[in-house]
Amino acid sequence: MDIIAWIVVGIIAGFLAKAIVPGEGPGGVLGDLIIGIVGALIGGWIFNSFGHIGVTGINLWSILVAFIGGVVLLLIIRLFSSRPAVA
Numbered sequence: 001m002d003i004i005a006w007i008v009v010g011i012i013a014g015f016l017a018k019a020i021v022p023g024e025g026p027g028g029v030l031g032d033l034i035i036g037i038v039g040a041l042i043g044g045w046i047f048n049s050f051g052h053i054g055v056t057g058i059n060l061w062s063i064l065v066a067f068i069g070g071v072v073l074l075l076i077i078r079l080f081s082s083r084p085a086v087a
Helices: 004-022 029-051 060-081
Strands: none
Touching: 004 029, 004 060, 029 060
16 A cells, blocks of 8 residues: 555646646656655655654655656756757
């Protein structure tokens, strides 16, 4: 059941993060899922670093944590994948 919860939270958080961060996202729905799940891990690590709990299941707090992690992940992806225009 935990894996299903991570997938559901990952899809929701990945979709929300992709909607907020401008630019072309990777991979459609599967990309949203991966960004959300990895974002949940990153968000959990960030929140644990500040003494708060991370992802705990399918609830609003977990989606918020995963969303913040997803936004951080997308910003990092955009930072390294954007190429300067060639004149």
